[in-house]
Amino acid sequence: xxxxxxxxxxxxxxxxxxxxxxCTYSNSAFQYFMWYRQYSRKGPELLMYTYSSxxxxxxxxxxxxxxxxxxxxxxxxxxxxxDSATYLCAMSPIIQxxxxxxxxxxxxxxxxP
Amino acid sequence: NAGVTQTPKFRVLxxxxxxxLLCAQDMNHEYMYWYRQDPGMxxxxxxxxxxxxxxxxxxxxxxxxxSRLKKQNFLLGLESAAPSQTSVYFCASSFPRASQNIQYFxxxxxxxxx
Numbered sequence: 001x002x003x004x005x006x007x008x009x010x011x012x013x014x015x016x017x018x019x020x021x022x023c024t025y026s027n028s029a030f031q032y033f034m035w036y037r038q039y040s041r042k043g044p045e046l047l048m049y050t051y052s053s054x055x056x057x058x059x060x061x062x063x064x065x066x067x068x069x070x071x072x073x074x075x076x077x078x079x080x081x082x083d084s085a086t087y088l089c090a091m092s093p094i095i096q097x098x099x100x101x102x103x104x105x106x107x108x109x110x111x112x113p
Numbered sequence: 114n115a116g117v118t119q120t121p122k123f124r125v126l127x128x129x130x131x132x133x134l135l136c137a138q139d140m141n142h143e144y145m146y147w148y149r150q151d152p153g154m155x156x157x158x159x160x161x162x163x164x165x166x167x168x169x170x171x172x173x174x175x176x177x178x179x180s181r182l183k184k185q186n187f188l189l190g191l192e193s194a195a196p197s198q199t200s201v202y203f204c205a206s207s208f209p210r211a212s213q214n215i216q217y218f219x220x221x222x223x224x225x226x227x
Binding site: 004006008034042043044045046049088090099100101103105 | 117144153154155156157158161203205207215216217218219220221
């Protein structure tokens with residue numbers, strides 16, 4: 001069993017829809033949770049970053065962490081075609097030192113105009 | 114700002130050939146990382162470095178070697194390439210702030226081993 005599980009999709013939704021992306025994990029030591037966005041043939045770029053449990057909002061994006069269920073989510077409101085990309089969740093068990101991230105498989109998302 | 118720059122962008126090797134991938138960052142980051150990305154596998158850590166002259170193994174280090182002779186550069190070497198090393202390779206760097214240890218990625222190197 002992988003430490004981090006993410007549905008690879010693909011996921012296709014119409015423009016304006018609310019998108020929900022999810023990851024589950026098994027390591028209770030994870031403290032930092034991240035969502036990266038990766039456009040085709042590009043490197044991943046950090047989208048959201050949260051510590052421990054709770055919600056964090058940034059514009060149309062909301063990240064949720066439920067440590068009791070070992071479950072994290074990324075919500076995209078009013079989705080746009082420019083949101084079409086692969087979304088990777090990533091987690092880290094330490095605060096300082098080399099951040100050895102563990103990534104999910106990535107979910108490929110397409111927003112249709 | 115260039116950020117993290119990887120060279121080359123593409124490469125095709127024959128089995129048994131060797132090559133070196135170069136990663137350069139201009140953000141004065143202490144930490145640097147090499148990942149490989151394969152379909153259905155996400156990103157997996159190959160090797161990482163916490164400073165000039167230091168390296169450590171990640172999740173999938175076999176068949177690769179690394180060197181960090183200068184703070185801004187992190188080299189990934191394949192001594193004898195195998196078809197299983199066909200992948201997209203990403204370099205990343207980060208600055209060890211306690212509150213936000215964010216990794217910044219390069220654009221990747223696509224490697225095919227025939």
